[in-house]
Amino acid sequence: MTEDNVVAFLGAADGIIVGSSLEVGGVCENPVDVERVRRLVAAARA
Secondary structure, rough: OOOOOOHHHHEEEOOOOOOOHEEEHHOOOOOOOOOHHHHHHHHHHO
16 A cells, blocks of 8 residues: 555555555665655545
8 A cells, every 4th residue: 555545445444554665665674764654644634
């Protein structure tokens, strides 16, 4: 799930698991990318 498809997922589910989509470069070993989080939340709220 990403900022590009969050609306579609939220329309069909009560919750979502974002996993590595919020990590730097989309790699689970990397730290969370704050800008990715901000974009995802903004998209979900739109």
